[in-house]
Structures are given as C-alpha cells and as structure tokens.
Amino acid sequence: MNKVVSRQQLSRGITRLEIQAPRIAEIRQPGQFVIVCLAEDSERIPLTIADSDPQRGNITLVIQNVGHSTQELGNLRVGESLFAVTGPLGHPTELPDQGCALCVGGGVGAAVVHPIAQGLHRRGVKVTSIIGARTREQLIFETELRRFGDLIVCTDDGSHGCTGLVTDPLRTQLAAGPWAVVYAVGPAAMMQAVAELTRPAQIRTIVSLNPVMIDGTGMCGGCRVSVGGVTKFACVDGPEFDGHLVDYHDLLDRLTTYHTFEKSGPGGAKDHCKL
Amino acid sequence: MNQLTQSRMPSRQHLPIPRQKMPEQDAAARADNFNEVNLGLTEEAARLEAGRCLQCKKPRCVGGCPVAVNIPKFLGLVAENRLAEAAHVLRCDNALPAVTGRVCPQEKQCEAHCVLGRKGSAVGIGYLERFVADWADQHCPPPAAAISAQGKKVAIVGSGPAGLTAAGELARRGYAVTIYEALHKAGGVLSYGIPEFRLPKKIVAREIERLQAAGVTFRCNVVIGRTYTIQELQAQFDAIFIANGAGLPAFMNIPGESLKGVYAANEYLTRINLMNAHRFPDSRTPVLNGRRVAVIGAGNVAMDAVRSARRLGAAEAMIVYRRSRNEMPARIEEINHAEAEGITLQLLTAPLEIIGDDRRWVTGLKCQRMQMGAPDASGRARPEPVPGSEFILPCDVVVMAIGTRANPLLTATCPELKLNAHGNIIVDENGMTSLAGVFAGGDIVRGAATVILAMGDGKRAAKSIDQHLRAQPPAAN
Ligand SMILES: Cc1cc2nc3c(=O)[nH]c(=O)nc-3n(C[C@H](O)[C@H](O)[C@H](O)COP(=O)(O)OP(=O)(O)OC[C@H]3O[C@@H](n4cnc5c(N)ncnc54)[C@H](O)[C@@H]3O)c2cc1C
Ligand SMILES: Cc1cc2nc3c(=O)[nH]c(=O)nc-3n(C[C@H](O)[C@H](O)[C@H](O)COP(=O)(O)OP(=O)(O)OC[C@H]3O[C@@H](n4cnc5c(N)ncnc54)[C@H](O)[C@@H]3O)c2cc1C
Ligand code: SF4
Ligand code: SF4
Numbered sequence: 001m002n003k004v005v006s007r008q009q010l011s012r013g014i015t016r017l018e019i020q021a022p023r024i025a026e027i028r029q030p031g032q033f034v035i036v037c038l039a040e041d042s043e044r045i046p047l048t049i050a051d052s053d054p055q056r057g058n059i060t061l062v063i064q065n066v067g068h069s070t071q072e073l074g075n076l077r078v079g080e081s082l083f084a085v086t087g088p089l090g091h092p093t094e095l096p097d098q099g100c101a102l103c104v105g106g107g108v109g110a111a112v113v114h115p116i117a118q119g120l121h122r123r124g125v126k127v128t129s130i131i132g133a134r135t136r137e138q139l140i141f142e143t144e145l146r147r148f149g150d151l152i153v154c155t156d157d158g159s160h161g162c163t164g165l166v167t168d169p170l171r172t173q174l175a176a177g178p179w180a181v182v183y184a185v186g187p188a189a190m191m192q193a194v195a196e197l198t199r200p201a202q203i204r205t206i207v208s209l210n211p212v213m214i215d216g217t218g219m220c221g222g223c224r225v226s227v228g229g230v231t232k233f234a235c236v237d238g239p240e241f242d243g244h245l246v247d248y249h250d251l252l253d254r255l256t257t258y259h260t261f262e263k264s265g266p267g268g269a270k271d272h273c274k275l
Numbered sequence: 276m277n278q279l280t281q282s283r284m285p286s287r288q289h290l291p292i293p294r295q296k297m298p299e300q301d302a303a304a305r306a307d308n309f310n311e312v313n314l315g316l317t318e319e320a321a322r323l324e325a326g327r328c329l330q331c332k333k334p335r336c337v338g339g340c341p342v343a344v345n346i347p348k349f350l351g352l353v354a355e356n357r358l359a360e361a362a363h364v365l366r367c368d369n370a371l372p373a374v375t376g377r378v379c380p381q382e383k384q385c386e387a388h389c390v391l392g393r394k395g396s397a398v399g400i401g402y403l404e405r406f407v408a409d410w411a412d413q414h415c416p417p418p419a420a421a422i423s424a425q426g427k428k429v430a431i432v433g434s435g436p437a438g439l440t441a442a443g444e445l446a447r448r449g450y451a452v453t454i455y456e457a458l459h460k461a462g463g464v465l466s467y468g469i470p471e472f473r474l475p476k477k478i479v480a481r482e483i484e485r486l487q488a489a490g491v492t493f494r495c496n497v498v499i500g501r502t503y504t505i506q507e508l509q510a511q512f513d514a515i516f517i518a519n520g521a522g523l524p525a526f527m528n529i530p531g532e533s534l535k536g537v538y539a540a541n542e543y544l545t546r547i548n549l550m551n552a553h554r555f556p557d558s559r560t561p562v563l564n565g566r567r568v569a570v571i572g573a574g575n576v577a578m579d580a581v582r583s584a585r586r587l588g589a590a591e592a593m594i595v596y597r598r599s600r601n602e603m604p605a606r607i608e609e610i611n612h613a614e615a616e617g618i619t620l621q622l623l624t625a626p627l628e629i630i631g632d633d634r635r636w637v638t639g640l641k642c643q644r645m646q647m648g649a650p651d652a653s654g655r656a657r658p659e660p661v662p663g664s665e666f667i668l669p670c671d672v673v674v675m676a677i678g679t680r681a682n683p684l685l686t687a688t689c690p691e692l693k694l695n696a697h698g699n700i701i702v703d704e705n706g707m708t709s710l711a712g713v714f715a716g717g718d719i720v721r722g723a724a725t726v727i728l729a730m731g732d733g734k735r736a737a738k739s740i741d742q743h744l745r746a747q748p749p750a751a752n
C-alpha cells in the first residue's frame with residue numbers, strides 16, 4: 001500500500017500526486033518509471049517518476065487523464081492509498097557528462113522530461129528546455145524546468161509563450177547548436193517530428209516510448225516496439241530509444257488496439273467483433 | 276519381471292476393476308465458462324481406484340516421479356480410507372499435491388511407469404493425488420508456524436512452484452524466509468499462466484496462505500534487479516534462492532507480428548488469469564476476443580491459450596502446429612479436453628506470415644503444409660515443407676505459444692552469476708550458483724520445464740541451503 005501524501009491539479013485533466021514509496025524514491029534515476037495498480041483488480045499502469053524526495057520517501061507522478069484508470073488515479077485524494085507501486089523500472093536515461101542538451105516536452109511529456117533535465121543539471125550539463133501545450137491552462141512544469149536552465153514555452157493558441165508547436169522554436173535552437181543530445185517526450189507524432197528535425201545533422205536524439213504495458217518485467221511481450229527493424233520490449237530494453245530508429249507508426253497504431261473496448265463501455269468485450 | 280510382480284500381487288480380484296473415470300463438466304457447457312473441467316473423484320471412486328494398485332515391492336511408478344512420492348504407501352492408505360495419513364505421506368515428498376495432481380504430465384511420469392499400464396490402464400495416481408490433497412484442504416488444519424530456530428534469514432526470488440516449495444521446506448527448518456515477487460500476486464505461472472479451468476486460483480491462494488501461516492513473508496511488487504539487487508540481498512540475508520522462472524516470450528520473427536490482434540501467450544493468459552480480462556468490463560483489463568483464433572504451438576501453454584479463446588467466445592479456436600499429433604508436447608488430457616471442446620487442430624502446418632488489413636488488424640495466417648521427413652541427429656523426425664502448399668487460414672487473433680526463454684532482467688544486473696549459452700543460470704549438484712550462498716532452481720536453470728521439476732529444485736535447494744548455513748557460525752544478533 002502506498003499512500004498519497006499530496007495532490008495538485010496541474011490543469012484540467014492533469015494531476016500531480018506525491019506518493020509514499022521510500023525505496024523507489026531513494027534509488028530512482030532519470031528516465032525510470034513505475035507500474036501502479038490502484039486496487040487489487042485495477043489495470044497495471046506505467047507512469048514515469050517525475051520527481052522524488054528521498055528524505056521524505058516520496059515519488060511524484062504526473063498523470064494525464066486519458067481513460068478509465070488514469071481518471072481513477074487522478075481522482076485519488078490525500079490520505080488514500082494505491083494497492084501497489086512497482087519499480088523503479090526501465091533503464092535510466094543515457095546522460096552525457098558535459099556539453100549542452102535540449103529537452104523537449106509536449107503536453108504531459110513536460111513532466112516526463114523533468115527528471116532528465118534534473119539529471120543533466122546535476123551533472124553540470126547545460127540544459128535548454130522547450131515545452132508546449134495546447135493552451136496556457138494545459139502547460140505544466142514551467143517553474144520546475146526553469147530551475148535547470150533556459151526554458152522556451154509555446155502554446156498552440158499563443159495564449160502563453162510563442163505561438164505554435166515545440167518544433168518551431170526547436171528549429172531555431174538546433175541551428176544555434178552544438179547539441180550533445182536532444183531528448184523528446186510527448187505524443188508519438190511530436191517525437192517523430194523532433195527526430196526528423198535532428199536527423200539531417202545526426203544529433204543524438206532520445207525519445208521515451210509509451211506502449212501499453214502489463215508486467216513491466218519483460219514477461220508478456222505486450223510492450224513490443226520496433227526500433228531499427230528489431231523488436232524490443234520497451235519495459236526492459238527501454239523505455240528510451242534512439243529516436244531516429246523508432247517506428248512511430250507502429251507504436252501509434254498498436255496504442256489504438258483497445259479503442260473499441262475502452263469506448264464501448266459495458267458489454268464492450270463481448271460486442272467486439274471484427275470479422 | 277511382470278510375472279514376478281503378479282505373483283506377489285496381494286489379491287487377483289483387483290485386476291478386473293477398470294480405471295475410474297474422472298467426472299468432468301459437460302464439454303458443451305464448459306466451453307463457455309472458466310470453471311474447473313475436472314470435478315474430482317468421489318470418495319467411493321477414489322477407494323476403488325487406489326485399490327487397483329498392486330502395492331509392488333519395487334514400485335516402478337516411484338521411479339517415474341521426479342520427487343519420488345511414496346506412491347504405493349499413499350495409495351494403500353487411500354484404499355483403507357486413512358486419508359489424513361495419506362495426505363501426510365504425500366506432503367512429505369510433495370509440497371503442492373493439489374497442484375501436481377492436476378498439472379503433472381502423469382502419462383509421461385509416474386503413470387507411464389506403473390506396471391498396470393502394460394496391462395491396459397495405469398493407476399490414476401494424479402487423480403488420487405488431487406483427491407487426497409483436496410480432502411486434506413477441507414479436513415486437516417494447516418501446520419503451525421515454525422519457531423525460527425537460528426535466526427538465519429533466507430531470501431527467495433520468485434513465487435512460482437520452485438520458490439514456494441523452497442519457502443515451505445526452509446520455514447519448516449526454522450529459517451526466516453522472505454519471498455520477493457515482481458507481480459502483485461504470488462504463484463508464478465500457477466497464478467498468471469495456468470487458467471482457472473485447469474487449476475483453480477483458490478488452490479494456489481490456499482498454498483500461499485499455508486506458507487504465510489508457517490511464517491513465510493511475501494513481498495509482492497518487488498523486482499529483484501531493479502528494486503533491490505542480488506548484492507543488496509546478500510548483505511541482508513544469509514542465503515538466497517533464485518527462482519524467477521523463464522518468462523521471456525519467444526516470437527517467430529515472421530512478418531506481421533506487430534499487427535493488432537497478435538499476442539504472446541504470456542500476455543494473452545496474463546490478461547485473463549491475472550487481470551480477469553474475461554470478466555471485462557466488470558474487470559479493468561480488456562483482451563481481444565476474436566471470432567477465429569489461431570494459436571501457434573502445441574504444448575500446455577498453447578492448449579491453455581486456445582481453450583481460453585474458446586471460452587472467450589471464439590467460434591473457431593485452432594491449434595497450428597508444424598509437426599504431427601504424436602509430437603504434440605501437451606498433456607494428453609489437455610489435448611483430449613480441447614478436442615471435446617471443439618478446438619480444431621491444424622497439424623503439419625507451419626505459419627509463414629501474419630496477414631493484416633489496411634487498418635493493421637489481423638485477418639489471417641499464411642501457412643504452409645508440412646510432412647514428416649527423415650529423423651534428424653536427435654532421432655526426431657523433422658517436418659519439411661510440402662512444395663506449393665501455401666494457404667491462408669482466416670483468423671482475427673493470433674497467439675504465439677512457441678516457448679519462453681530465461682528472462683535476462685535479473686541476471687543482467689548480477690554479472691557474477693554464471694550463465695549458459697541460453698541465459699540459464701548454471702548451478703552445481705547442490706543447486707548452488709557461481710556465487711557462494713546463492714542458489715537457483717526451476718525454469719531459470721532448466722529452461723521452460725515442469726511444475727514438479729521446479730518443485731524438486733526448490734526442495735533440493737532448501738536442503739542445500741540448510742547444510743550450507745549449518746556449516747556456518749550462528750547469526751551474530
Ligand atoms: C514507460 C511509460 C511511461 C509513462 N508515463 C506517463 C506519465 O508520466 N504520465 C502519464 O499521464 N502517462 C504516462 N504514460 C502513459 C499511461 O501509462 C497511459 O496513459 C495509461 O496507461 C492509460 O490508461 P487508461 O486506463 O487511463 O487509458 P485507457 O482507457 O487504457 O486508454 C485511453 C486512451 O489512451 C490510449 N493509451 C492506452 N495506453 C496508453 C499508453 N501506454 N500510452 C499512451 N496512450 C495510451 C488508448 O489507446 C486510448 O486511446 C506512460 C506510459 C509508459 C509506457
Ligand atoms: C501457460 C502455462 C501452462 C503450463 N502448464 C504446465 C502443466 O500443465 N504442467 C507442468 O508441469 N508445467 C506446466 N507449465 C510449466 C510450469 O508452469 C513451469 O515449468 C513452472 O511454473 C516453473 O516454475 P518456477 O518456479 O521456476 O517459475 P515461475 O512459475 O515462472 O515463477 C517465477 C516467478 O518469479 C517472478 N519473477 C521473475 N523475475 C523476477 C524478479 N526479477 N524479481 C522478483 N520476481 C521475479 C515471476 O513474476 C514469477 O512469479 C506451464 C507453463 C505455462 C506458462
Ligand atoms: S508429483 Fe507428479 S509425477 Fe509425482 S506422483 Fe504426483 S502426479 Fe505423479
Ligand atoms: S501405482 Fe502401479 S507401479 Fe506403483 S505400486 Fe501401484 S501398481 Fe505398482
């Protein structure tokens with residue numbers, strides 16, 4: 001049982017939870033995630049460890065409400081408990097020892113990129129972050145990311161920072177290089193767009209993939225992704241991969257597997273028929 | 276030999292009694308539910324069946340059992356209706372008789388060696404083992420917690436049959452045992468792999484409660500290699516037993532494996548057994564329930580997957596296997612049950628490619644017919660393609676059940692553990708790894724094997740750990 005010690009509504013649909021998980025808080029590294037299970041019969045949901053406080057034994061999760069389980073998690077109140085939090089899982093982010101790095105986060109990806117920027121900053125790497133959201137209300141982790149270096153903000157509707165997508169300021173920044181590495185976390189289409197921009201100059205680009213997961217230990221094979229034509233299990237081989245080698249189309253497509261189910265509600269399972 | 280045994284036979288009139296049939300759920304009804312298929316012998320049938328045993332002086336059946344259960348003794352006690360004593364005899368050699376009675380490949384092990392097998396039908400040792408274990412669960416109190424004799428602590432990684440058996444043996448010897456399990460529920464394959472209709476989850480749950488009552492601590496949701504390393508466990512415990520199984524699913528690497536509707540059997544079965552996907556939306560995790568499901572492989576895993584597909588409502592659930600019926604590795608009973616439930620067998624059929632539509636949903640499996648060729652070096656006939664025999668088997672879900680390998684997650688974080696070429700941990704004759712005080716057993720050592728072999732390893736490791744720790748000075752505190 002892991003208790004919720006603080007809760008903050010970051011925007012409509014995005015919740016930040018601080019959860020008691022002392023061991024994970026103590027050893028987690030940038031890029032790692034946990035699998036949470038709200039109740040014994042809940043789904044097992046992968047979530048990035050956005051931050052941790054080893055002294056108090058807490059980890060921070062930032063949850064975007066996209067479906068049933070993320071909604072239930074987002075509705076948790078302080079003092080309530082999760083049935084299980086397992087981790088830290090996945091490989092830690094590959095971090096350079098020096099130079100300059102760009103961190104690009106779209107939507108809830110800003111929270112996922114946060115521990116990476118934090119890790120880079122602790123090693124003395126110069127960090128520039130670019131984060132974007134649809135509107136000002138949906139922008140998260142602005143203050144947090146500003147602590148680690150320069151921050152460029154953009155919104156689709158121009159309600160905050162520059163108008164447009166994260167790829168717009170990215171273009172300018174790339175030209176201003178040199179960059180040791182670019183990290184991109186967000187919707188698959190965004191990560192793909194970033195990777196296409198960094199490809200010509202062959203700037204090392206690392207993306208964090210979010211396939212459906214169950215166990216998170218390499219046992220089920222459900223999280224498989226195609227990287228450089230080779231099948232990888234994101235939970236144990238990733239979740240971060242070389243952004244120039246990822247098959248984003250395959251990732252996006254596989255994420256839609258349970259759409260019919262999630263939308264059809266009661267009876268969905270039996271109604272589902274494709275032949 | 277046969278004659279000799281017969282002349283020692285206690286009473287000849289035992290012979291004409293036929294092997295008792297296992298009562299089972301009606302095939303048509305059960306193809307729609309996940310309740311256990313076999314209903315268990317009645318006390319009367321069990322007595323009759325046990326009475327068929329000839330009480331051989333040199334019981335061959337025992338030689339066929341990997342843990343050498345004293346079969347004639349427990350059968351003799353059943354025949355005399357001394358069931359509590361029978362349960363005790365059984366438990367001395369076998370920590371999980373309610374499980375093995377249900378899932379052991381008896382026709383290849385104990386029953387294969389029973390002398391009566393030659394005369395027609397072997398004694399139903401598995402049925403009786405199950406009967407006695409179920410009876411004892413109802414009628415005998417669980418053992419009292421052992422008092423920790425020497426305060427020594429043992430960590431076990433993985434709560435499958437190997438880990439559970441070792442835990443029971445060590446707790447009985449007075450060790451303080453902690454089992455670490457990566458998933459949120461203990462039991463290993465017994466919980467996430469083997470379906471309810473073959474092994475009811477309450478049986479596994481009961482065994483876990485028994486161990487808890489005996490003082491074993493379960494720490495679920497801990498991944499060794501991530502949450503703690505083996506080195507960290509070594510600092511806290513006097514000995515370690517690694518039994519993390521062989522849970523890394525193999526794919527065929529044929530085109531189309533990333534189409535929607537393709538599962539590894541582990542995922543398909545985990546969704547159902549661990550996450551209750553068959554009850555979705557009353558449960559939280561869905562599973563695709565295809566109309567036509569093709570399961571590739573013919574072992575126990577494949578049978579479990581294909582029979583689950585049928586229960587999820589598949590109009591057609593098929594086994595696709597490149598060899599012939601004789602080579603199917605699954606338990607005979609599972610194959611018979613599957614056929615009775617309307618499962619079709621596409622034998623001598625090798626998949627070449629999974630076909631999808633323009634939205635990347637599976638629509639079929641491109642296959643090739645095979646024929647059995649000349650035996651290869653291992654003496655096993657090799658299937659060879661029949662030229663020009665390609666065809667498309669329409670289906671909307673494909674489940675890969677072609678085997679599992681050693682999961683490298685733990686071993687990759689402990690390079691001091693010596694592995695073989697397949698990634699399995701190498702152990703000596705006592706079950707000890709290349710690290711002193713660290714033992715291993717079950718599928719992580721053998722590759723995907725059987726429940727009883729994993730249990731045998733757990734038992735042996737517990738004995739070795741006991742010897743290893745007795746040879747050391749007592750704990751400081
Ligand atoms: C390593 C990893 C780290 C992640 N970190 C975070 C995080 O820090 N914060 C966060 O909010 N989310 C994160 N995710 C995504 C999160 O796990 C999913 O949003 C969640 O599982 C959806 O569950 P649900 O029941 O709410 O939605 P569902 O009802 O299952 O699905 C709703 C919709 O979301 C889509 N979906 C399902 N699973 C995923 C998935 N894994 N990723 C993206 N979309 C999905 C479905 O296709 C559907 O359209 C991460 C995923 C991975 C693999
Ligand atoms: C679907 C299916 C059907 C089968 N049917 C039969 C049958 O009918 N008869 C038969 O004899 N055999 C059968 N088998 C094979 C049998 O189940 C296995 O041989 C046996 O379970 C192996 O036992 P084990 O204890 O070595 O490992 P497992 O049962 O695999 O248990 C290992 C446990 O360790 C956990 N674990 C893994 N890594 C870690 C880690 N790093 N940290 C913590 N925990 C970890 C896993 O989550 C798992 O719970 C079947 C297998 C499957 C998959
Ligand atoms: S443990 Fe298995 S092999 Fe041994 S007697 Fe029991 S059923 Fe037979
Ligand atoms: S089970 Fe068969 S082999 Fe074993 S003692 Fe009885 S008759 Fe003999």
Ligand code: FES
Pocket residue numbers: 212213214215216217218219220221222223224233234235236
């Ligand atoms: S989540 Fe099961 S293998 Fe990655």
